[in-house]
Amino acid sequence: MSPRIKLLLLILSCTLLTQCEKDDVCVEGDTALLHIAFYDKDATGEELQPKAVTRLRVVSVDENATINTFSDRSTQDDILIPLDSRKNLGDFVLISNSATEDNLETGQIEELRISYTPEAVYISRACGFVGQYADLGIEQTGLSSWISSIEINNTRIDNSDEIHVSIFH
Amino acid sequence: MSPYFTKAFWTLALCFVSLSGWTQGTPDSLREPTQKYGLRAGIELSKLLRTSLDDDYTGLELVGDYRLSEKLFLAAELGSENKTTFERIVDLPLYRYNSSGAYLKAGVDINNYKNWFGEQNLIFFGLRYALSTFKMEVYERYLYDSYRYYEPDSFVLFSEDKIEYNSLSASWIEIVSGFKAEVLPNIYMGMSARIHFLLSYNQPDNFDSLWIPGFNKKTDNSRFGLGYNYSISYFLPLYKKPKKNLEEQTSF
Numbered sequence: 001m002s003p004r005i006k007l008l009l010l011i012l013s014c015t016l017l018t019q020c021e022k023d024d025v026c027v028e029g030d031t032a033l034l035h036i037a038f039y040d041k042d043a044t045g046e047e048l049q050p051k052a053v054t055r056l057r058v059v060s061v062d063e064n065a066t067i068n069t070f071s072d073r074s075t076q077d078d079i080l081i082p083l084d085s086r087k088n089l090g091d092f093v094l095i096s097n098s099a100t101e102d103n104l105e106t107g108q109i110e111e112l113r114i115s116y117t118p119e120a121v122y123i124s125r126a127c128g129f130v131g132q133y134a135d136l137g138i139e140q141t142g143l144s145s146w147i148s149s150i151e152i153n154n155t156r157i158d159n160s161d162e163i164h165v166s167i168f169h
Numbered sequence: 170m171s172p173y174f175t176k177a178f179w180t181l182a183l184c185f186v187s188l189s190g191w192t193q194g195t196p197d198s199l200r201e202p203t204q205k206y207g208l209r210a211g212i213e214l215s216k217l218l219r220t221s222l223d224d225d226y227t228g229l230e231l232v233g234d235y236r237l238s239e240k241l242f243l244a245a246e247l248g249s250e251n252k253t254t255f256e257r258i259v260d261l262p263l264y265r266y267n268s269s270g271a272y273l274k275a276g277v278d279i280n281n282y283k284n285w286f287g288e289q290n291l292i293f294f295g296l297r298y299a300l301s302t303f304k305m306e307v308y309e310r311y312l313y314d315s316y317r318y319y320e321p322d323s324f325v326l327f328s329e330d331k332i333e334y335n336s337l338s339a340s341w342i343e344i345v346s347g348f349k350a351e352v353l354p355n356i357y358m359g360m361s362a363r364i365h366f367l368l369s370y371n372q373p374d375n376f377d378s379l380w381i382p383g384f385n386k387k388t389d390n391s392r393f394g395l396g397y398n399y400s401i402s403y404f405l406p407l408y409k410k411p412k413k414n415l416e417e418q419t420s421f
Contacts, residue, residue, distance in 0.1 A: 025258075026258060026313055029313070030313060030314065030315050031312050031313060031314035031315075031316075033316070060318075063318070063319065067318060068316060068318055069316060069318075082314075082316050082318040082319070084319050084325075085312050085319075085325050085327055086319070086325055086326075086327075118327070120310045120312060120327040120328065120375075121375065122375045122376050122377065123313070124377075124389050125256070125377070125379055125388070125389050126258075126389075127263075127313045128256055128263035128264040128310070128311065128313055129263070129264060129310045129311065129312055129313065129327065130312055130313050130314070131312040131314065131325070131327070
C-alpha cells in the first residue's frame with residue numbers, strides 16, 4: 001500500500017473510532033455549600049481560636065431533616081450547609097450537645113435564617129451549571145442560646161473551601 | 170438507530186460501491202485519451218438521513234467542486250444545521266440547548282488517484298477554510314450537585330427560561346481526505362473524513378459554544394474536532410482536455 005492510502009485509511013478509522021464517546025464525568029465543579037467555622041468567643045490575641053461544637057445537629061426547618069454533609073450529633077469545628085437553590089432563604093436550627101430524652105431534644109437550640117440570591121453558573125460540558133450564591137445574610141431568629149456572635153467573611157458563596165461565616169461561641 | 174451504526178453502514182456501503190466502480194475499466198475508454206473538466210454539484214447524505222431519523226436534528230449540506238487542472242479542484246460545502254441536545258449524567262438531566270446556523274467551507278482538493286482511461290475517480294486530500302454564523306439557546310438548567318440534599322433523586326431545576334445568544338461565529342480549517350467514485354455516468358458517490366482545527370469562536374456569557382454548525386461538537390479543552398461527509402453528486406462536463414502525462418499512461 002502506498003503511504004497515501006495508509007494515511008487515508010488511518011484518518012477514516014480515527015473518525016470511526018472517536019464516534020464512541022467516553023462517559024462524561026463532572027470533575028470541574030459542584031454546587032457550592034455554605035462553609036461555617038466555629039471559634040472561641042473568649043480567645044485573646046489576634047489569632048482566631050477554632051472551638052469545636054460538641055454533638056452538633058443541624059436541621060433544615062423546611063425539609064424537617066438533618067443535613068447530610070457531616071455525621072449527625074458529631075463534634076465539628078467547621079460545617080458545610082447545603083442551600084436550597086429554588087428559594088432565597090432557608091431556616092436552620094443548630095443544636096449544640098444534641099441528645100434526645102423522652103422524645104424531647106435536650107441540647108441548646110439556636111435558630112438561624114440564612115438569606116441569599118441563587119445563581120446558575122456554567123462550568124463545563126460535563127457539569128453544566130452549578131449553584132452559587134450572592135448577597136449572603138444571616139440572622140438569629142430565636143432567642144440567643146449558645147452562639148455569641150456571627151461574622152460574615154464573604155457574602156458570595158462560589159466554592160465550598162473558603163470559610164464564608166465565622167460563628168463565635 | 171445509533172449514529173455509530175448509521176456511519177458504519179454508509180462507510181461499508183460506499184466502500185462496496187466505490188470498489189465496484191474502480192474495477193470497471195471499459196475498453197472504449199482507451200480511445201479517449203482526454204479528461205473531462207467541469208462542475209460537480211451534489212448533496213451530503215448523512216445529514217439527510219439523520220434529519221429523517223433524529224427528531225432533534227435537521228441539516229442540509231450542498232457540496233461542489235470545479236476542476237482546475239489535472240489534479241487540482243476548487244471545492245466547497247455550504248450547509249445549515251439545527252441541533253437540540255439534552256445533556257445528562259447517567260439519567261439525571263443537566264441542561265438542554267440548541268445550536269442553529271449556516272456555514273461555508275471553501276478550499277481545494279488534490280486528486281492522487283491515477284485513473285485508467287475513461288475513469289474519473291478521485292482519491293484526494295484537501296484543505297478548507299470554514300466559517301459558521303449561528304445562534305444558541307439554552308432552555309432547562311439543572312444544578313449539578315453531588316450532595317442532592319433537597320432533591321435526592323434529581324438535580325434541582327434552576328430555571329426553564331430560554332436564554333438566547335445571537336450573532337455567534339466560529340472559523341476553523343479542515344484537513345480532508347476521501348474519495349469520489351463514478352458509480353453511474355456522471356453520477357458520483359463520495360466519502361471524506363475531516364480533522365477540524367478551530368481558529369476562533371465566541372464564548373457566550375455563562376455558557377459555551379458547545380456545538381457549532383459545520384464544525385460539530387466542540388470539546389472543552391481541545392481545538393480539534395472531527396467530521397465526515399458522504400455525498401452523491403452530478404458531474405456537469407464543460408470541456409475536455411488531453412491528459413498531461415499521456416505517454417506514460419499509454420504504456421499500460
